[in-house]
Amino acid sequence: MxxxxxxxxxxxxxxxxxxxxxxxxxxxxxxxxTSSAQGPSANFTLDISQSPYTALKTVGGSVALNGVVVICTATNTYNALAQACTHQGCSMSYSSNQMVCPCHGGSFDMNGNVVSGPPSIPIKKYTVTKSGNILTISG
Ligand code: FES
The missing domain is CATH 1.20.5 (Single alpha-helices involved in coiled-coils or other helix-helix interfaces)
Structure with missing residues (x-):
């Protein structure tokens, strides 16, 4: 060479x-x-002084509406997360600072991140603003 x-x-x-x-x-x-969080688009208001939303006047109370679970996490502090589990779409509920899936035991933290499997994709977290008794959920 x-x-x-x-x-x-x-x-x-x-x-x-x-x-x-x-x-x-x-x-x-x-x-x-990482996959981006999943959940429906939201832009709605609710009045926490009116039934069926009065649960949101109590810390730990939650309401499901439009595919979103709105949670009162502390006095005048609210969080909103997608209701559908990212594993197979089961409807979840709020319990002890987590979103819990009844189908296969998946759970998510208050930021929508997976805490326990089988889901691998986070759920969407929404913006919540409060003006008087009116909560506005968007995202
Ligand atoms: S559908 Fe939620 S863990 Fe399977």
């Missing part, structure tokens, strides 16, 4: 190495990305 042949083969192999590295980096990006 003369010098020209050596340089050509070295450049060729170097190019293959770079291409392989780029593919590996790209495949790692795909496998390490």
């Amino acid at each position: 003369d010098r020209k042949q050596f340089l050509r083969s070295t450049l060729f192999l170097g190019g293959l190495g770079l291409a392989s590295s780029a593919l590996l980096v790209e495949s790692c990006k795909k496998s390490s990305s």
